[in-house]
Amino acid sequence: GNSVTQMEGPVTLSEEAFLTINCTYTATGYPSLFWYVQYPGEGLQLLLKATKADDKGSNKGFEATYRKETTSFHLEKGSVQVSDSAVYFCALSSSMEYGNKLVFGAGTILRVKS
Amino acid sequence: KAGVTQTPRYLIKTRGQQVTLSCSPISGHRSVSWYQQTPGQGLQFLFEYFSETQRNKGNFPGRFSGRQFSNSRSEMNVSTLELGDSALYLCASSMDEQGYNEQFFGPGTRLTVL
Numbered sequence: 711g712n713s714v715t716q717m718e719g720p721v722t723l724s725e726e727a728f729l730t731i732n733c734t735y736t737a738t739g740y741p742s743l744f745w746y747v748q749y750p751g752e753g754l755q756l757l758l759k760a761t762k763a764d765d766k767g768s769n770k771g772f773e774a775t776y777r778k779e780t781t782s783f784h785l786e787k788g789s790v791q792v793s794d795s796a797v798y799f800c801a802l803s804s805s806m807e808y809g810n811k812l813v814f815g816a817g818t819i820l821r822v823k824s
Numbered sequence: 825k826a827g828v829t830q831t832p833r834y835l836i837k838t839r840g841q842q843v844t845l846s847c848s849p850i851s852g853h854r855s856v857s858w859y860q861q862t863p864g865q866g867l868q869f870l871f872e873y874f875s876e877t878q879r880n881k882g883n884f885p886g887r888f889s890g891r892q893f894s895n896s897r898s899e900m901n902v903s904t905l906e907l908g909d910s911a912l913y914l915c916a917s918s919m920d921e922q923g924y925n926e927q928f929f930g931p932g933t934r935l936t937v938l
Contacts, residue, residue: 753929809879810918814867
């Protein structure tokens with residue numbers, strides 16, 4: 711079946727450090743890939759997405775590139791801020807399934823210290 | 825445009841009771857999906873409704889059910905509550921029947937079963 715694997719957290723960084731959160735996936739067909747962010751006490755917000763191989767999604771300084779050859783979609787940011795502290799979820803939506811169904815990774819807690 | 829709203833935000837029930845949660849999607853969105861979020865299992869897909877029909881279903885027992893009304897508002901019901909049903913229940917809406925549409929999440933309903 712479809713699945714998403716994320717690096718375990720928590721990840722603790724100092725402000726202005728470089729961030730990488732690894733995400734790999736297993737899926738049939740050609741999935742779309744997403745990164746969602748969840749702030750404390752809130753629902754999920756879409757951070758970025760990529761719908762086909764070699765697409766790069768970007769938003770608010772975060773980037774991720776859809777790598778079909780390595781089945782990966784790693785999240786990166788060049789300089790994190792305290793306000794980036796949250797839980798980050800990698801997710802996929804399979805082209806082999808009708809409708810909207812997201813399969814999520816376990817989530818990675820990011821803590822940024824000032 | 826108003827976002828996805830969920831009511832109630834918090835709920836406390838006892839084992840054996842039943843509960844109904846409500847979700848109002850973004851205006852114009854016809855697809856509503858439900859997810860369960862727990863510390864142990866993470867984010868898991870419950871079901872999706874589109875035009876009042878269940879289009880997709882996750883691996884949950886029959887105690888979990890849902891429906892969608894003609895105005896796209898959706899409810900989910902859990903009967904004979906168990907302690908393990910304690911979770912954050914998230915609703916997400918998206919615009920139409922095509923895949924890869926962005927899903928917009930509500931803030932969730934926090935259900936506690938005692």
